[in-house]
Amino acid sequence: MTKLPEADWTKREDLAQLIAALGADHTRYVGGAVRDSLLGKDIHDIDCATPMHPAEVIDRCKEAGIRTVPTGIDHGTVTAILPQGNVEITTLRRDVSTDGRRATVAFATEWKEDASRRDFTINALYAHPETLEIDDFFGGVADLEAGRVRFIGDARERIREDHLRILRYFRFQTRFGGDWDDEATAACQELASTLKGLSRERVGWELQNLLALPDPSATVFKMRELGVMQEVLPECGQREADTLAQLIATEHAYAAEPDAMRRLAALLPAVPPVAEAVSARLRLSRSQRERLACVAARDTRDVEAPLALAYYEGVECARDRLLLLRADPGALDNWTAPQLPLKGGEIVERGMAKGPQVARTLQEVERRWVEEGFPERERVMAMLDDVLAAG
Template sequence: MSERLPETEWTRRKSLARLVAALGVEDIRWVGGCVRDTLLGYPVNDIDAATRHLPAAVIDRCKDAGIRTIPTGIDHGTVTAILEDGNVEITTLRRDVATDGRRATIAFSEEWKDDAARRDFTINALYAHPETLEISDYFGGLDDLAKRRVRFIGDAATRIREDHLRILRYFRFATRFGDSWDDEASDACSSLAPTLKGLSRERVGWEMQNLLVLPDPAATLARMRELGVLKEVLPESGAREVEQLATLIEAEKAAKIDPDAMRRMAALLPAIPPVAEAVSARLRLSRSQRDRLVCVARRDMRDGEHPQALAYEVGRDCAIDRLLLTHADPAPIREWEAPVFPLKGGEIVARGVGKGPEVARMLQRIEKRWVAEQFPPRERVEQMLDEELAAR
């Protein structure tokens, strides 16, 4: 693979040239995902930079150049430069002083290799000179990238003991960038899987969502289950649920529906609402995510009989999830907008029914009939009201 970063739209941005001029061409390097993804020909959304300057100096130099900054991670050496073409996170070179599996105590450094050595994978430790675009590769990342191999920098078990979340990061990066499993990494992830219990549940939940939203993580989840990793983060997920995820992904592809982390999370859980509630609480999911998981957990094989009725009842997103998971076609509701029920309680009162529970019950009965008849026009609803009043 080339030892020079190819020129692309982002490397030619004038805003980045201003930033480089402010910090000095020899004191800044593009690093990490923007370098890796450019070499692979992938779209680049986020630009990260490393610098020899201390955070205070970065802020001062940017201010002198008219560049606004935000101290987004100042304790860890990170300052965000606000640029018209997209913000850039600038982090001072660092080395680890102490780690405990959850967080690291760092010291600032002036050596690029010190900073590279504390990164997780070789393909993430590539630095590009902002002017020449020459790449500095300290640990064989270019070769690993060419071979589509995800490999820890140094001893895999040691790196995982420094930060237990690297177990989940390994599976995510191997899914996105790898063609095979690294035996050393797999063994280390398996033996150290119980350390995941010591992590913040939010971090675990976020990492799982990032994995699940990748194009096809089914084989990865099967591998995680085989190695005993999945049971540490989703003990509710057995062989049946992992297979259910694989089936869902095939259904998404057939229906040309984009991946969705919550839909796939639901596939990894048994269809039991209290289980969905418990997982949502444990992973600190948002209220809307929890509601989605619980809604999907209420699915049954009858969902496909009247997809529009289902979408009216539970909302289109949940309905699509349930249809896909019950092997039904979501096409009838892909572009469907639920109609508004054309009857109000006041109209029933105006027809002589006293205000109170009876009005609500009658309204519900008519709405249920309206849905069952697949949303007929107002005239039919008026007929239904006449029938209800006559029966009363």
């Protein structure tokens, strides 16, 4: 039987206290922590499964002095608040009914019954917290070793239960997969239109998770080939998919970290109203909307004066634009926009009446100051003299 390799997180004292409170035979590590540990990856979140109902979980934790929060108690999830990182504990479940967007569940008592309602075989691995032995009901370990992302049971049935699993499949394929699974891709292609029934927030979040991965460009091409991308981001054509691939190559060339918003901008035409419309449709935050619109206004002339670009548009937008234009953003590293060493009151002191002309004069001096690379005050005052002399 496969065993979970010992890792730092499996030796946590606070986690051992939680397991002692719940009972090792009534608790299993499940999901991402098990999967990623088998691959030697860093673990950020720990999830546990148990046949105990939430009320009993809460009572046992309380007796052990462990605080809990009922984060998803209607679906059987309680979060244990631990010093080294919180842990979600979810009661075993089975689906009663599903409509592709949400499921009605009932509590279950068998580990396999709980596993059978999960999406992919690699996510249905359960590890005993003491022996670290893994229960693998659907061949997930072999799939993980083979770089294969496979739905549990019938792919179409799994997708009909939750349409978002189409996008999750492409994300997990990007993270863990090698060759594409024919049954999975056929099911995703056949049921792609069901994605229209999902909330735009869920779609937007899943797209961001995909685009934040090291290199999702091949996946985006595959999604377009299967007609999936057209359902969630119809603005993304072949040209935009190519732009994403070029952007990722540029990011690698200049050691830029992956960024989901920058890559989403690559998948959209460089037209600010389009970026704004997509942002509204995907229910993005205000700052994300502003960023996409700013990046969409990129122009080939941006590469001529990167610091001026950063001064007017902000470092983040400037960096995005330069990378999308295949230019080195290194000039922006550790750069902070300076302040113009001139105030409107100083212009008034030179004899100009208060009013719009003062603002126009200040703007003209600022424009020259930026063009010259932000010189010191002495040069700024000379610029002011020139502007005033010119009337």
